[in-house]
Amino acid sequence: MFGCVQWSDSLSQCSFATSTLPQSSQPKNIMALREKQSKFVLMTSKLIAFADSNGYELTFGDAYRDDRCDYGHSTSLHRKRLAVDFNLFRDGRFLQSTEDHKPLGVFWESIGGSWGGRFNDGNHYSLEHRGMK
Numbered sequence: 001m002f003g004c005v006q007w008s009d010s011l012s013q014c015s016f017a018t019s020t021l022p023q024s025s026q027p028k029n030i031m032a033l034r035e036k037q038s039k040f041v042l043m044t045s046k047l048i049a050f051a052d053s054n055g056y057e058l059t060f061g062d063a064y065r066d067d068r069c070d071y072g073h074s075t076s077l078h079r080k081r082l083a084v085d086f087n088l089f090r091d092g093r094f095l096q097s098t099e100d101h102k103p104l105g106v107f108w109e110s111i112g113g114s115w116g117g118r119f120n121d122g123n124h125y126s127l128e129h130r131g132m133k
């Protein structure tokens, strides 16, 4: 018998740590985020492969931002492990415009991602979470 039957957004309202609970009893929202993070990693691998097969090269910009990072928005999906910024290159040139990223952005959206090019952040690729992109 568990101390709380109704899970909320915050674990602090529950008297049990998730690690002590059987997997089937873990809060759905917590599992959803963890599973979403892994889905995001897999999607990212597809984007990288798509870029490679279309003649682009990438380097990582910001991916995960932990609490030691003092820039960026506090609610950014970078802080939830659900966003990555890619630096884009082709034929030795650094492609910095949103338009340059569009082929990748359109592909990213086709596999379920949110592309920052829709809000003037062309190199930002994320997986929407609770309305954040």
Ligand SMILES: [Zn+2]
Binding pocket: 062, 078, 083, 084, 085, 123, 124, 125
């Ligand atoms: Zn970003």
